Amino acid sequence: MPEIISPLGIAFDSTPIPLTPDSRAVATRKIQDMMFALQTLARGVGEGKSPSVGLADATLRACEFNLADLAGVLGVKMDSAADVEARHAALRKANARIREVEAQLGNQQAPEHTQLSLQVLEDRLYTWWSLEGFGTVSEVAFRSNGCKAILSCNPKGRFGFGLLESDTPVSDKAAEAAWHESLQEMGYVLTDDGGDVAVLDCDASRKALFDLIRTRLPSAEIMKTENLSRRGRTECVLRGVEIYIYRLPEILTLPQPVPTEG
Numbered sequence: 001m002p003e004i005i006s007p008l009g010i011a012f013d014s015t016p017i018p019l020t021p022d023s024r025a026v027a028t029r030k031i032q033d034m035m036f037a038l039q040t041l042a043r044g045v046g047e048g049k050s051p052s053v054g055l056a057d058a059t060l061r062a063c064e065f066n067l068a069d070l071a072g073v074l075g076v077k078m079d080s081a082a083d084v085e086a087r088h089a090a091l092r093k094a095n096a097r098i099r100e101v102e103a104q105l106g107n108q109q110a111p112e113h114t115q116l117s118l119q120v121l122e123d124r125l126y127t128w129w130s131l132e133g134f135g136t137v138s139e140v141a142f143r144s145n146g147c148k149a150i151l152s153c154n155p156k157g158r159f160g161f162g163l164l165e166s167d168t169p170v171s172d173k174a175a176e177a178a179w180h181e182s183l184q185e186m187g188y189v190l191t192d193d194g195g196d197v198a199v200l201d202c203d204a205s206r207k208a209l210f211d212l213i214r215t216r217l218p219s220a221e222i223m224k225t226e227n228l229s230r231r232g233r234t235e236c237v238l239r240g241v242e243i244y245i246y247r248l249p250e251i252l253t254l255p256q257p258v259p260t261e262g
Contacts, residue, residue, distance in 0.1 A: 124252065187208030
């Protein structure tokens with residue numbers, strides 16, 4: 001039953017909007033982001049002041065995109081939201097097509113012949129380490145006889161750095177906890193590192209790490225590992241591993257995420 005908002009005199013639907021913990025968290029974040037942006041603009045238009053074109057443009061654009069996202073989360077139909085989403089959809093479609101063409105070109109040519117082929121190999125290395133490793137590859141360098149890669153061993157690299165901007169922060173935290181359990185099942189020993197989860201530098205953790213690398217990349221040589229020791233603690237935590245891959249075609253065989261439809 002439509003109700004009237006006083007003093008606006010506008011009829012509205014009083015049906016409650018069902019919110020999941022994720023959608024509630026995202027909606028709250030979008031509202032707070034808009035409030036912060038508008039407060040910034042309000043200070044710029046205060047008495048005796050005049051905002052710059054850049055400030056006004058950046059603030060209003062931020063509000064526009066956050067408002068469109070908020071409308072989507074709440075299931076509210078808005079022309080502006082539809083327009084923004086249409087632009088986003090067109091951009092996503094164009095980017096997907098570009099990636100598809102690049103992958104086709106790269107896979108049809110010998111890896112050592114073109115820069116595009118090397119980019120395909122690098123992308124596969126990144127996505128594999130995100131799938132089976134710890135999410136972050138800090139360096140990839142191709143050389144005439146192979147490829148050097150520095151792989152992060154910091155569990156926070158896979159989930160923690162993106163949780164604040166995630167559309168599903170509650171679900172992501174649950175997934176992160178499940179992932180930590182899977183790491184332990186693989187043989188890694190986890191420890192607390194100032195409130196964060198870290199991989200303890202010990203024989204068991206090194207064996208789990210080395211076994212994964214040698215299974216997926218038989219030609220890879222493990223050059224060195226990096227660890228870190230906090231003040232007042234006798235144990236170290238693993239932070240990274242440097243490997244050298246001598247056979248580039250092995251990178252093309254690395255497991256990749258299963259594409260999702262839609």
